Amino acid sequence: MNAPHLPKVAGIDSTVPPPAHTAPPVQPAQGAPATPGAQGAPGALIQDRLAGWVSDLTTLHELNERLSRTAALDGALNELLRAGAALVGARRGLVVLEPADGLGPTTTVGLGLARADLGHLETVPRAATSFGRLLDATAGATPGAPQSVPDAGAPAAAPVTEIVQPDLLADEALDPRHREVAVRLGYAASYALPLLTDTAGRVGAVVWLYDEPAEPAERQRHLIGRYLQYATEHLARLVDLDRARSTTATLRAELLPPRLPRVAGVQLAARHSTGPRGGGDWFDALPLPDAALGLAVGSVTGSGPSAVAAMGRLRASLRAYAVMEGEDPVAVLSDLELLLRLTEPARSATALFAFCEPALRKIVLAGAGHSPPLIVGERRTEFVETSLSAPLGMLACWEAPSVDIRPEPGETLLLYTDGLLQRTGDAMDRAFARLHAAAASVPKAARDDPGEIADHVLRTVLPEGLDGPAAAASEEDVVLLAARFE
Structure with missing residues (x-):
């Protein structure tokens, strides 16, 4: 054939046609001496064919x-x-x-x-x-x-x-x-x-x-x-x-907030990435009566469609409880724990809910087995001292004290899921230290925009990015919710 020459691949030269069949041996004339090697021609043909097949x-x-x-x-x-x-x-x-x-x-x-x-x-x-x-x-x-x-x-x-x-x-x-x-x-x-x-x-x-x-x-x-x-x-x-x-990705996207609300006195930004199998990490920002705001992040155990469906049910339930008694985060999480224990006894979840009054720059939050949030500002970068508590669904009766926070003007509250720490591949203490260092290194010019703060933290903690090679190798979701108080 007249195709361009290509390099030989694994024993096949694609430009060379298959070897022609060896012609049958010529029989010597009567009385003529036998030609040496003539009797070996059929054997050579078989060997050539076997070599080609192999x-x-x-x-x-x-x-x-x-x-x-x-x-x-x-x-x-x-x-x-x-x-x-x-x-x-x-x-x-x-x-x-x-x-x-x-x-x-x-x-x-x-x-x-x-x-x-x-x-x-x-x-x-x-x-x-x-x-x-x-x-x-x-x-x-x-x-x-x-x-x-x-x-x-x-x-x-x-x-x-x-x-x-x-x-x-x-x-x-x-x-x-x-x-x-x-x-x-x-x-x-x-x-x-x-x-x-x-x-x-x-x-x-x-x-x-x-x-x-x-x-x-x-x-x-x-x-x-x-x-x-x-x-x-x-x-x-x-x-x-x-x-x-x-x-799974479409279902998960539909179960998460399509956009963040506009509430006076606070700016919001969210970043999230789903693992290859689709997990149950979620976030929410819910306007509440009297110009209040509810912020939540959480994670459901497991992965795949069942975890995504459980995440959707948990988030919807938390929104309902937040509307009814959002000013008491402990009551919200207690109701959520009871619902999870009765409806899905084989599953556990972590959650953190914060009731914010932006006009007063006051936050009351409670966590259930969830990592503590970060306060980022010009004069401080520190983890919020939340009380240790078990995840939802792990105890017969869940309750933990709430924590009051008074952010200064221009400070940002960072809520995140454990996937951000686990994707680093470090031990948890080193991962927390990396997250703290990333938040502390936010450039001054970026501190006025919660989206830029979140992007800087993610770039520093995860140098390969949310969708880099490490993301493909990890089963963990990542959620980062930033709220900057004016």
Whole structure:
């Protein structure tokens, strides 16, 4: 084939066609002496074939291992394109993720194609592209049932296996817009395959592009077919996982305040990040009668949808109790503890509730197994001395004394969940020290904005950020609520 030369990958040189069968040994003429080594030709042929099979199996095993280590859709799609390009001898390609059930996610990822290149390809009519024809042919496909591709050169009932266009520019039936884009991007041939599974049906389609007229050899087609059998199943699992995470994240976002209230005398800012599995950390800011304000943070044990649902129920209950008796934080948490113990006896939670009167710069707060808040100002940065108490749901009867705080003008109260400390990876005493140092180092110019204070603290405590590599490796949520009193 005339594809550009690629480096050899795991024993396969994609530009070299499969070795030709060894010709049968020539029989010497009658009476002529036997040629040395002629009798060994059949054995050499078998050895060559075995060596080729071993090389192919080794290659597929290594490529499948690399793909199995991808835990996100983008990484898996990029690995699929790179491995497939090496197997079919192409330099560029794209994969279109479009599950047949229409539930998403949908995306297009390119190999060797910039965003502008993908934009040009999107201007080609869908029916004129090989991947578009594959996707339309398998739309609503019943898992395991063969489908047909509307290809002029194929029988009407041909099963979906591949679409080969070995010389695009020589094809008189090629769509004019497709021809224009092919010339602009500099590709002359393509090889497309559907991504189908027996259980999920269609997942998408993948296309590899050649710079010159070319097509994969029979051996290469066999290898890429075997590779896609595993790759498509892996993608289908990641699609299900992505949907579950998206559903949990959406549910959690709907259960948290969509915006913070405006209350005279206080400025509010909140930052939060959900762990990979979705946890039960939450925050709230609730306007109360007589220009008061209720602030709360908490955490429910566990992770996943059940923890998120429990968090929503707990937060809604706390809002109701805060409206009825918010001026007494101990009573609010006592009611919450009783509700949790009666309705969810197998679950525990921590919580901190603060009743604020901004006009008087007065705060009354109580905590149940929760980390103490921080007061940050020009003249002090200190943890609030809250009483030690058990988490909600741990004792037959919960009660702890409240604490009164009188913030000075310009001081900020920081409420947070334990996830902020645990994501540091340090022991708790060192994590508390890091948090204190971060709050104390807030620049003077940033102290007038609670959002800038929260961002500085997070950048200092978590140098990799809320969504960095440490976040992906941690199961902990992070919540930080800042209230600056004027």
